[in-house]
Amino acid sequence: MNILDFSPAPGAAPASGRVVAHAFTEARLLVRNGEQLLLALVIPVAILVLGRFLGGQFGELATLAPSVLALAIWSSSFTSVAIATGFERRYGVLERLAATPLGRGGLLAGKAGAVILVVAGQLVILAGTAAALGWRPQFSALSAIAGGAAVLLAIAAFCCLALALAGTLRAEATLALANLVYLVLLVGGALVLPVARYPELVQPVLRLLPTAALGETLRHSAAGQPLWWPLLVLAGWLLVGSGVVAKVFRWTS
């Protein structure tokens, strides 16, 4: 048989295979991108090292290490996804893929899979680095469950917020706004610093932010204290975010 037989033989690969193929392709591209690598690993590792040697200003390692894990999840699930998707939309990648058997649902599932792969790699490297610097977390079974649930909810909620941004704005505007939001919530969103370190007046508002919910859960989780209220906050953001994405996301620019 001619291996370049152009006669039609249409058909879709199994759905799971399509999603896995997309997840690994997108994860490879994310890891290969230098700017994304800076956000994903270089900045978090730098904060860990500074925290270890400058102590007081950055918080003790017991608090700082889970905070940095939260930061890594935030950068990969929100900033990286928003910027990558904004340019995929601009360059017609979404338009092309929406016309393949992958389809829109598969594309979104594949994107989520790619983020989970990247975040898993980040968590292993950053937790290993923190352990090498002296971090000794005190997870209990319940606190680990709360922490794991918060990570999954946060990834989904941050991805939805990223897609809402990337699916409506121009790629350049998405790039600028995603980086701005990343920095604002890094500094002021109780992601890296515990809520208790902020003025009392703003603490109730901070507790409603998804970044604070993730940061607080991981910090308490690493100390062996399960925290459940942030899961409700993250679930609320996921609900709102997915609703907004379904309503406003546009596949073409």
Add this chain to the structure above:
Amino acid sequence: MPIRDDAALVGAGVVVHFGGRPALDGLTLTAERGKLTALLGPNGAGKTTLIRCCTGLLRPSAGTVRVLGGDAGTAAAAGRVGFMPQSTGAWSGIRPVELLRYLAGLYAQPLDVAALSQRLGIDAFARTPYRRLSGGQQQAVNLAGALVGRPELVFLDEPTAGMDPHARRATWVLLEELRSAGVTIVLTTHSMEEAQQLADYVFIVDRGRVAVAGTVGQLTGAGQTLEQVFLANTGGTAAR
């Protein structure tokens, strides 16, 4: 041309508005199975908008689009349709061979990626990141991406734009081979020579409507060139 239910593509009275302006304004056309149908029209005439309706990306506010006997989008989901976008259509950092292997993985019986790459001359730059390819090389990769799943129907949005004359001629030979193999081809082009060389049937679209249609022989029967027919039947641009 009478509308036939068994045609590969049937658009009837298709209307799409962007910001209150009509991009498609009651467009009606068909593409017969196993034939090459060319859509000609000035920039903004609605050609790309029509293809987006055919792949299910846009939903018309009025009229119907049926692709391979079903609703638009269903055929693409089943892997029956190939699509070559007008511009880019790939991640900037991906290598051609990576992109083609990934796309092949979405289909049940894809073409052999190495053989397809060799046929389209992609193997010479198979590991160069997409953003570093010339316009013609990117077009070759995009064309391969549209064909790798062995579709029944391919939509090619300006497939030879940016190609040098050698690559363009090679692409024409490939399109003729596809048609001979039974693939239905719908392509948009600004090249009258391309339409004249390849098309079984031509639709000249202007301001979201079909201005005139027929075989090249029918359109040029009065002694005019295809370009003269095009200029006489098209006026300007409309919002896409």
